[in-house]
Amino acid sequence: xxxxxxxxxxxxxxxxxxxxxxxxxxxxxxxxxxxxxxxxxxxxxxxxxxxxxxxxxxxxxxxxxxxxxxxxxxxxxxxxxxxxxxxxxxxxxxxxxxxxxxxxxxxxxxxxxxxxxxxxxxxxxxxxxxxxxxxxxxxxxxxxxxxxxxxxxxxxxxxxxxxxxxxxxxxxxxxxxxxxxxxxxxxxxxxxxxxxxxxxxxxxxxxxxxxxxxxxxxxxxxxxxxxxxxxxxxxxxxxxxxxxxxxxxxxxxxxxxxxxxxxxx
Numbered sequence: 001x002x003x004x005x006x007x008x009x010x011x012x013x014x015x016x017x018x019x020x021x022x023x024x025x026x027x028x029x030x031x032x033x034x035x036x037x038x039x040x041x042x043x044x045x046x047x048x049x050x051x052x053x054x055x056x057x058x059x060x061x062x063x064x065x066x067x068x069x070x071x072x073x074x075x076x077x078x079x080x081x082x083x084x085x086x087x088x089x090x091x092x093x094x095x096x097x098x099x100x101x102x103x104x105x106x107x108x109x110x111x112x113x114x115x116x117x118x119x120x121x122x123x124x125x126x127x128x129x130x131x132x133x134x135x136x137x138x139x140x141x142x143x144x145x146x147x148x149x150x151x152x153x154x155x156x157x158x159x160x161x162x163x164x165x166x167x168x169x170x171x172x173x174x175x176x177x178x179x180x181x182x183x184x185x186x187x188x189x190x191x192x193x194x195x196x197x198x199x200x201x202x203x204x205x206x207x208x209x210x211x212x213x214x215x216x217x218x219x220x221x222x223x224x225x226x227x228x229x230x231x232x233x234x235x236x237x238x239x240x241x242x243x244x245x246x247x248x249x250x251x252x253x254x255x256x257x258x259x260x261x262x263x264x265x
Contacts, residue, residue, distance in 0.1 A: 011040040015050055022053070027061040030054075043078045051075050052084060056091065065099045089113060090122070093129060103133035124150055124159035131166065140174040161203045168196035168215055175222065186223065193219045210236055214247065221250075226258045 018033035034054035041047030055071035058064035072088040072095075079085045093113070096106040110126040110133070120126075131146035147163040147170065154160055175188035196212045196219070203209070213236050220229035233251050238244040257263075 011037045011046055014040075015046060018050070018053065022057060025061075027057050031057050031062070048075060048079055048082075048084055051078075052088060055088070059091070059095050059099060065095050069095055086120075093126075097129055097133060101136070103137050106130075106133045124154040124157040127154070128159045128163060131163065131170075135166070135170055135173070138173075138177065140170050140177060143170045144174070161199075161206055164195065164199045164202060165206075165208050165212060168192050168199060168212065171195055172215065172219060175219075189219045189223050210238055211243075214243075214250075217250065221254060226254050226261070226263055230254050230258070 014033050015037045018030045018037065021027075021030035021033060031054045034050040034057070037050035038047050038054070041050065051071055052075060055068040055075070058071070059068035069092055072092045075088045076085045089109075090113075093106060093109050096102045096109055107130050110130045113120070114123055114126045114130070117123075127146055127150040131143045131150065134140075134143035134146060144167060147167045150157075150163045151160050151167070169192075171188050171192035175185035175192060178185040178188055193216050196216045199206070199212050200209050200216075213232055217229040217232040217236075220226070220232065230251065233247055233254070236244075236247050238247065
């Protein structure tokens with residue numbers, strides 16, 4: 001019986017108990033058990049796995065994001081060259097970017113990951129996350145530069161498609177920003193059109209192609225090129241009824257404006 005009692009308290013048994021508690025959605029109790037495993041096992045494979053699981057549980061289910069980041073940074077220090085460390089670093093990025101919306105920190109984190117290993121197949125994703133963080137901070141010029149770098153360096157990655165579409169959106173946002181500041185937005189609107197046209201040409205099978213056309217029409221409307229906006233809108237067919245309704249509404253508005261301005265084809 002003594003042997004069985006010791007076995008029940010072994011790190012492996014505690015890890016299995018933590019997993020059982022996790023499956024039962026008793027997340028705080030699970031984290032406590034993972035911590036007991038870590039105290040016994042330290043930097044062993046089991047200890048590192050317990051540390052990772054505790055951090056993942058905290059950020060996913062307990063909203064303890066800062067604690068999770070601390071745990072993950074500790075893991076990276078313990079096993080810097082391991083695959084688990086890379087998983088931890090990616091999770092840190094997710095927490096900073098999605099959970100905490102700490103975009104400055106996310107930029108620093110993902111930039112470090114970009115520079116860490118040129119052979120890392122996930123580098124296109126890191127570039128994309130940097131660009132989105134810059135976008136959310138309204139640093140639109142920087143965001144366009146990062147997106148352009150992503151497309152140039154990784155043209156065959158799935159992230160290039162996202163980057164090309166977002167490049168059009170970012171130039172449009174830059175045009176709006178310049179307009180609000182009293183600056184001339186014309187060239188930014190024209191560049192947005194060019195980037196969306198590249199998207200439609202290079203990613204013609206993308207489900208976003210129709211939306212890119214809608215964005216092009218919006219840019220033409222902002223440029224007061226109403227016949228061009230009308231021409232694009234007349235070609236759009238969304239499968240979603242609500243989106244098609246927006247097209248119809250925009251067409252009505254543009255035709256009314258053309259009539260008021262007495263604009264002919």
